[in-house]
């Protein structure tokens with residue numbers, strides 16, 4: 161018992177918390193950095209009720225958000241329903257040495273820095289926020305997608321377009337094609353996210369391909385099933401142009417680089433093919449020694465020439481349809497946003513106002529004495 165305790169002491173336990181709504185690679189990158197500061201990473205995720213109270217309704221339910229965070233490969237444990245304001249009691253309860261957060265501002269509905277207590281106790285560390293992606297920005301992109309998508313007709317959606325004109329703080333989000341994001345992908349980032357593993361000669365290699373746009377719980381459930389089919393899971397990601405060919409409209413919402421990082425952050429994925437051919441070729445299967453090729457129960461669009469993209473794996477008898485048991489699609493997410501567009505608009509503009517009003521003050525103050533900032537939310 162005493163020995164076990166001593167061993168426990170040696171490991172550095174790190175705490176992170178947040179909403180983790182529409183989990184994206186920015187969240188994953190903050191968790192990666194947090195994990196690098198210690199040995200064990202515990203992540204507290206807030207309830208829907210708490211989030212609605214402090215910043216507006218989340219897009220994903222708490223059950224969906226818990227599941228998504230659990231699947232990020234740097235996360236060792238998820239604490240469901242963690243308090244919005246991080247207390248020393250919470251850190252102590254989970255034996256965490258300190259709390260880590262990105263260098264952005266998180267305040268309660270009353271404008272109080274949610275980290276004021278841990279800052280004061282010098283149990284707070286900051287990591288760099290990933291520029292160019294945030295939940296707020298993604299919501300903006302989706303509403304811009306709505307504008308593109310429904311321009312040709314329906315009056316109801318013209319209203320959505322007018323209301324959404326002040327959304328999407330990332331001006332480059334207007335086009336989802338390569339190079340459109342403010343986020344600057346580097347080989348370094350891919351290396352940091354990559355598993356660095358190669359399949360062992362005895363490993364059964366599983367291959368799946370898709371858009372994996374706005375990586376969501378449906379994808380996650382599918383990848384969990386695909387992972388269980390073998391020992392080494394390779395995910396092929398189609399190019400932005402390819403996705404646009406078969407999805408149309410303004411899809412994909414996330415460009416290829418962003419989709420690569422989202423998929424790499426998933427604990428079930430070992431390797432990603434960046435810009436995979438739409439039809440699964442014999443060459444691809446031979447090159448990666450693929451034993452089984454899987455697809456979920458969603459529709460399979462034909463290739464540009466009208467052929468079946470899974471013709472080759474079917475001929476080899478190694479094609480399998482998997483039931484993810486989840487009906488969520490990228491389009492569903494966009495629909496959720498459209499349905500709640502007014503709430504999201506309000507939330508976006510509030511968040512921007514808070515950021516504009518708080519950023520210099522909060523930074524300065526936090527650095528000086530770790531104390532909290534009280535602000536008037538109205539401006």
Ligand code: CTP
Nearest residue numbers: 178179180186190261262289290293294295296
């Ligand atoms: N984070 C990050 N880089 C991003 C987005 C989030 O490092 N691009 C970090 C935040 O700094 C925080 C954690 O991810 O440490 C959880 O963030 P969350 O509370 O979910 O908020 P945001 O994603 O910032 O969402 P929003 O823009 O709606 O506030």
Ligand code: C5P
Nearest residue numbers: 370371372378382455456458484486488
């Ligand atoms: O639509 P997308 O190309 O992103 O899907 C990638 C893979 O995930 C496909 O095989 C699809 O069938 C699967 N999927 C699933 N269940 C969902 C969503 C996607 O099995 N709810």
